[in-house]
Amino acid sequence: xxxxxxxxxxxxxFHLAANLTVPTGARVAVIGPSGAGKSTLLSxxxxxxxxxxxRVLWNGADxxxxxxxxxxxxxxxxxxxxxxxxxxxxxxxxxLRPDLRLDAGDTRHVARxxxxxxxxxxxxRRPAALSGGQQSRVALARVLVQDRPLVLLDEPFxxxxxxxxxxxxxxxxxxxxxxxxxxxxxxxxxxxxxxxAPHTVLVARGQALPPQDTAxxxxxxxxxxxxxxx
Amino acid sequence: xxxxxxxxxxxxxxxxxxxVAALVLGTLLAVVLRAEAGRGLGPAEWAAIxxxxxxxxxxAVISVAxxxxxxxxxxxxxxxxxxxxxxxxxxxxxxxxxxxVMGLIAVFGRSGLVNVALRWAGLAEISxxxxxxxxxxxxxxNLPLATRLILQGWQDIPAERFRLAAQLGxxxxxxxxxxxxxxxARVLPGAGAVIFAICLxxxxxxxxLGGGPRATTVELAIYQAFRFDFDLGRAAxxxxxxxxxxxxxxxxxxxxxxxxxxxxxLDRPARRWDAQTATLRVTDTLWIALAALFLILPIAxxxxxxxxxxxxxxxxxxxxxxxxxxxALGSTGLMLALALPMAVAAATGRGWLEAIGLxxxxxxxxxxxxxxxxxxxxxxxxxxxxxxVTGVVNAIxxxxxxxxxxxxxxxxxVQGYGRLSASLGLTGLLWLRLVLLPRIRRSLGFACGxxxxxxxxxxxxIALFADPETATLPLQxxxxxxxxxxxxxxxxxxxxxxLSFGLFxxxxxxxRGFADA
Numbered sequence: 063x064x065x066x067x068x069x070x071x072x073x074x075x076f077h078l079a080a081n082l083t084v085p086t087g088a089r090v091a092v093i094g095p096s097g098a099g100k101s102t103l104l105s106x107x108x109x110x111x112x113x114x115x116x117r118v119l120w121n122g123a124d125x126x127x128x129x130x131x132x133x134x135x136x137x138x139x140x141x142x143x144x145x146x147x148x149x150x151x152x153x154x155x156x157x158l159r160p161d162l163r164l165d166a167g168d169t170r171h172v173a174r175x176x177x178x179x180x181x182x183x184x185x186x187r188r189p190a191a192l193s194g195g196q197q198s199r200v201a202l203a204r205v206l207v208q209d210r211p212l213v214l215l216d217e218p219f220x221x222x223x224x225x226x227x228x229x230x231x232x233x234x235x236x237x238x239x240x241x242x243x244x245x246x247x248x249x250x251x252x253x254x255x256x257x258x259a260p261h262t263v264l265v266a267r268g269q270a271l272p273p274q275d276t277a278x279x280x281x282x283x284x285x286x287x288x289x290x291x292x
Numbered sequence: 293x294x295x296x297x298x299x300x301x302x303x304x305x306x307x308x309x310x311x312v313a314a315l316v317l318g319t320l321l322a323v324v325l326r327a328e329a330g331r332g333l334g335p336a337e338w339a340a341i342x343x344x345x346x347x348x349x350x351x352a353v354i355s356v357a358x359x360x361x362x363x364x365x366x367x368x369x370x371x372x373x374x375x376x377x378x379x380x381x382x383x384x385x386x387x388x389x390x391x392x393v394m395g396l397i398a399v400f401g402r403s404g405l406v407n408v409a410l411r412w413a414g415l416a417e418i419s420x421x422x423x424x425x426x427x428x429x430x431x432x433x434n435l436p437l438a439t440r441l442i443l444q445g446w447q448d449i450p451a452e453r454f455r456l457a458a459q460l461g462x463x464x465x466x467x468x469x470x471x472x473x474x475x476x477a478r479v480l481p482g483a484g485a486v487i488f489a490i491c492l493x494x495x496x497x498x499x500x501l502g503g504g505p506r507a508t509t510v511e512l513a514i515y516q517a518f519r520f521d522f523d524l525g526r527a528a529x530x531x532x533x534x535x536x537x538x539x540x541x542x543x544x545x546x547x548x549x550x551x552x553x554x555x556x557x558l559d560r561p562a563r564r565w566d567a568q569t570a571t572l573r574v575t576d577t578l579w580i581a582l583a584a585l586f587l588i589l590p591i592a593x594x595x596x597x598x599x600x601x602x603x604x605x606x607x608x609x610x611x612x613x614x615x616x617x618x619x620a621l622g623s624t625g626l627m628l629a630l631a632l633p634m635a636v637a638a639a640t641g642r643g644w645l646e647a648i649g650l651x652x653x654x655x656x657x658x659x660x661x662x663x664x665x666x667x668x669x670x671x672x673x674x675x676x677x678x679x680x681v682t683g684v685v686n687a688i689x690x691x692x693x694x695x696x697x698x699x700x701x702x703x704x705x706v707q708g709y710g711r712l713s714a715s716l717g718l719t720g721l722l723w724l725r726l727v728l729l730p731r732i733r734r735s736l737g738f739a740c741g742x743x744x745x746x747x748x749x750x751x752x753x754i755a756l757f758a759d760p761e762t763a764t765l766p767l768q769x770x771x772x773x774x775x776x777x778x779x780x781x782x783x784x785x786x787x788x789x790x791l792s793f794g795l796f797x798x799x800x801x802x803x804r805g806f807a808d809a
Contacts, residue, residue: 145726156726
């Protein structure tokens with residue numbers, strides 16, 4: 063269970079407050095107008111940005127000051143999710159062992175993950191030799207081997223075409239089905255939320271509201287969301 | 293409240309910066325404290341100061357003045373070999389001074405091509421020694437630099453402006469008035485100031501082509517006070533003068549010069565609709581041909597003179613080559629040990645660390661050398677430490693350039709992959725090995741190549757410290773020239789040229805030869 067306990071984020075003129083819980087295993091979309099602080103909220107949960115007040119808790123344990131790599135979090139960013147100079151196997155293997163000392167068992171583990179995202183036999187390639195969709199799959203394979211209970215997606219599929227993006231979201235849903243991890247996913251597109259996230263955190267007007275039922279929220283949007291959805 | 297940077301220690305960078313600062317400022321302090329200010333500056337010292345300033349001003353003005361037509365020709369002409377020529381304009385940076393001097397003697401010296409022609413025509417001969425020789429060599433080295441800086445100015449004028457000018461029917465004169473003159477007014481002071489500052493601390497050129505009471509720079513005077521009179525007090529006094537001169541010039545140059553690059557993007561000339569007249573074509577072609585001849589002929593003559601003797605080089609030359617290779621590699625290693633941690637610290641938010649690296653520019657090699665001698669003398673035999681000291685000074689001199697190359701590359705890696713690295717727990721040495729080094733390998737190779745080549749060709753501190761038994765290749769070559777063993781010197785020049793450019797090529801290639809996205 064993820065708890066944001068009286069969390070306050072300040073950055074110049076920007077302010078955001080969050081006081082909410084996300085139950086274990088939930089799949090939650092984070093939606094709101096541009097500049098409302100969706101990405102910043104994820105940055106704080108992942109440990110890239112220090113809040114000015116409040117706490118981040120995972121299953122009751124305070125992780126507010128933990129280093130990013132020490133949190134129960136696997137995260138994908140908008141871009142630069144892969145190291146171009148490392149092979150696919152190495153990029154995925156980093157999720158198992160940051161020092162890349164992969165033994166035979168680790169290598170098998172990586173290969174299984176590649177199988178599951180549909181990249182069988184592509185481990186020796188470098189990212190430049192893959193399409194955009196395949197690169198996303200590599201990143202997802204790494205999330206899979208990381209096996210962290212909380213997965214944060216900061217629009218990693220924004221650069222893909224609509225069909226490919228839907229494919230990736232379905233893959234994410236299928237992978238999470240197996241692991242039971244909790245998902246927080248920033249999105250600009252209400253259709254993404256309807257597709258894989260039963261619950262939605264609305265970030266608007268300096269507030270991140272507790273998760274609500276996605277369909278209900280999108281069918282009867284409050285004024286701030288309506289202005290954004292148009 | 294704040295963005296967290298890559299989880300990597302900044303203290304090694306701080307330690308490296310502190311070492312550099314201690315070395316540079318410590319030696320400066322040692323020099324100033326040792327200087328016998330009470331003796332005041334005699335006529336010889338004043339003459340040296342005057343000559344230093346006069347030759348630096350002349351070198352800067354002539355280099356810049358000649359560079360304007362060359363840069364303009366390169367800016368508005370497209371021809372086969374243009375890219376190669378522009379690459380060549382960067383070569384003097386790693387060309388050993390002593391090799392260039394030898395080439396210039398082959399062209400302008402007593403039995404050089406020019407004087408042979410003058411004698412044949414029954415005209416008076418010219419001499420390469422003294423003020424005009426020093427200025428000639430400085431123009432040889434800095435005309436390419438000035439050309440690159442001014443060419444950059446031309447390329448910074450947006451192509452759309454030239455399109456608009458063509459639309460309005462501007463002739464060359466209108467273009468000059470509205471586009472080129474304002475650009476030159478902006479670029480020329482900086483280019484001149486940089487060259488002035490470089491020429492102020494010229495040592496090897498003055499050593500080989502200057503000398504005597506009428507053509508001695510302050511750097512050369514430091515050397516002479518040291519070697520011939522062993523007058524440490526006077527050397528330190530002169531070194532203090534040099535600190536003031538170079539410090540002032542460096543401040544002026546920093547104020548006037550823009551943050552230049554190493555010529556990125558100089559290979560795409562803007563389309564020009566003016567300047568298509570036959571006269572302008574001919575003048576531009578002439579300028580480019582003359583500049584290319586001036587730069588290539590001396591080096592070609594060195595190669596032609598030296599290649600036959602290469603097989604019969606004295607063993608002392610080979611020994612010196614081995615010594616130089618060791619010094620160059622040691623110097624490159626030390627540069628890396630200093631620059632890498634400093635670049636990491638500077639790229640993760642300690643920007644001022646890069647400024648400490650610039651100290652090497654403000655201090656001249658001979659001043660640091662004098663300071664080190666003063667510091668070492670009471671505790672050890674400086675002569676025995678000649679080679680390590682040379683390596684250290686070379687590394688400090690290369691540091692500003694290395695940082696200029698490494699800091700932006702490191703910053704890109706931190707910005708592009710900092711979060712991903714942190715989220716995967718890639719920190720500290722692991723991050724250095726798996727992320728930073730592979731990603732900046734290209735810049736690393738370039739920086740190492742520059743350092744190794746500069747160190748290989750350096751004739752500075754070593755002249756101050758070395759006994760007759762010790763020599764780097766440039767010093768050995770200088771001694772051969774002084775002993776009029778011209779054939780051996782020419783062979784040594786070819787060897788030195790090969791080693792300098794070979795080291796650069798190998799290391800630069802090593803950085804590029806990585807299958808990478």
